[in-house]
Amino acid sequence: xxxxxxxxxxxxxxxxxxxxxxxxxxxxxxxxxxxxxxxxxxxxxxxxxxxxxxxxxxxxxxxxxxxxxxxxxxxxxxxxxxxxxxxxxxxxxxxxxxxxxxxxxxxxxxxxxxxxxxxxxxxxxxxxxxxxxxxxxxxxxxxxxxxxxxxxxxxxxxxxxx
Amino acid sequence: xxxxxxxxxxxxxxxxxxxxxxxxxxxxxxxxxxxxxxxxxxxxxxxxxxxxxxxxxxxxxxxxxxxxxxxxxxxxxxxxxxxxxxxxxxxxxxxxxxxxxxxxxxxxxxxxxxxxxxxxxxxxxxxxxxxxxxxxxxxxxxxxxxxxxxxxxxxxxxxxxxxxxxxxxxxxxxxxxxxxxxx
Numbered sequence: 246x247x248x249x250x251x252x253x254x255x256x257x258x259x260x261x262x263x264x265x266x267x268x269x270x271x272x273x274x275x276x277x278x279x280x281x282x283x284x285x286x287x288x289x290x291x292x293x294x295x296x297x298x299x300x301x302x303x304x305x306x307x308x309x310x311x312x313x314x315x316x317x318x319x320x321x322x323x324x325x326x327x328x329x330x331x332x333x334x335x336x337x338x339x340x341x342x343x344x345x346x347x348x349x350x351x352x353x354x355x356x357x358x359x360x361x362x363x364x365x366x367x368x369x370x371x372x373x374x375x376x377x378x379x380x381x382x383x384x385x386x387x388x389x390x391x392x393x394x395x396x397x398x399x400x401x402x403x404x405x406x407x
Numbered sequence: 408x409x410x411x412x413x414x415x416x417x418x419x420x421x422x423x424x425x426x427x428x429x430x431x432x433x434x435x436x437x438x439x440x441x442x443x444x445x446x447x448x449x450x451x452x453x454x455x456x457x458x459x460x461x462x463x464x465x466x467x468x469x470x471x472x473x474x475x476x477x478x479x480x481x482x483x484x485x486x487x488x489x490x491x492x493x494x495x496x497x498x499x500x501x502x503x504x505x506x507x508x509x510x511x512x513x514x515x516x517x518x519x520x521x522x523x524x525x526x527x528x529x530x531x532x533x534x535x536x537x538x539x540x541x542x543x544x545x546x547x548x549x550x551x552x553x554x555x556x557x558x559x560x561x562x563x564x565x566x567x568x569x570x571x572x573x574x575x576x577x578x579x580x581x582x583x584x585x586x587x588x589x590x
Contacts, residue, residue: 256524276528278521280513281477281489284453306527308520314460330531367535 247296248405249318250398253311253344254325255336256304259358262388263325264301267398272389279303282315291402305336313347321352321405323397328357328366328385352404353382356397360387414438427465427503436504442488443507453478454492461494461505470498472506477513489513545582552578 252260261279265271268285283301288294300319303309316322322344324337337355344353355376357368363385377383384400386393414437417424421440425433457475464473476491493506555571555578563571 257528276521276525278517278524279479280517280520281479282453283479283481304524306524308523314456317456317459329535332531365535 246293247298248320248402249298249300250401250405251300251302251316251319251322251344252325253302253322253337253340254304254356255327255330255333256306256309258304258325258327258330258333258337259388260304260323260325261301263323263356263358263386263394263397264299266388266391266394268299270391272391274389287398289399289402291399291406293406295402295406297398297402305340311340311343313343316344316347319344319348319351321354321401323354323356323401325356325358326368328359328368329362331367334368334372352401354397354401354404355381355383356393357383357385358388360385360392361389421509423507425505427505431462433505442482442490442509457492457494461492464494465496465503468496468501470496470501472496477510541584545584548578548581552582 252264254260256278257276261277261283262272264283264285265273268287279301280303282303285299285301287297287299289297300315302311302315305311324341324344326333326337334357341353341355355373357373359366373383382400382404384393384397386397388394417437418440421442423439423443424436426436427433453476460475461473472493472495474491474493477489478492479487479489481487489510491508491510493504493508495504495506496502497504552575555574559568559571
């Protein structure tokens, strides 16, 4: 079984790094802007085997806006924010609305990345609790150390299986 | 121009062109350029996505083209390359083509975006540092004010009281300041 998932979020939140950590067990500190779409695959076993087709979509900002056609056929998505940058949570929230409009209500996870820099986070736990109370599943990850990364993808995969 | 010459030209220009035939399959117009075979397996999901939309375009019967991408691929050496895909319908003959082309513009766009975003990140980090420094100043001022308050409660001379009062007033100014906004 094959499922398409997308990673959405502001620029430099670590979408490509999360995929690189998950698919290739690699991490680089160097930030490299993504242009267009990059597609990776990984087979995951969550009771059933799923081939995840992971779409790494360029970061959202004033220069590049999300192209809705990229979301077509997605069975789920990860909304990625950078814990050290408050504004990236706002971008993720905005993208959630855009995604829901485009592909309807499919499973998603709010991923707060850069957990290795937790002491410098600008996103308060209280704010995250608010979203959790609204029913948003939240995971904290570090693409650098790998913490939470596997769990983010497998949790989404399980959600997609229902 | 002969078909052979056209084929050589397309290959030399790094362009892969396929004709869409009636049953929906594709036939190569010319030998694929060297970068193209690497796509065969890796980009299947993206091609599937394109073909869905391209078929809608072809079925609409309009002439012209729709462009998709850029999409990123990585070769064995780790080098990334970007390409775009065009679904094309020629006027008159209504012949349908799928055109794959490397997109050198993406590299230039990436370089420009990289610079802009690094600068934006730098400004954000600078702002954060400033905010943290301002918070530190205010917290320290509050602590000094508290110490001055404790001194005032002790036996102190009029001069000492005056100095402590002065320190408290200055601390109030710092605590109430908006120095993080001064950029």
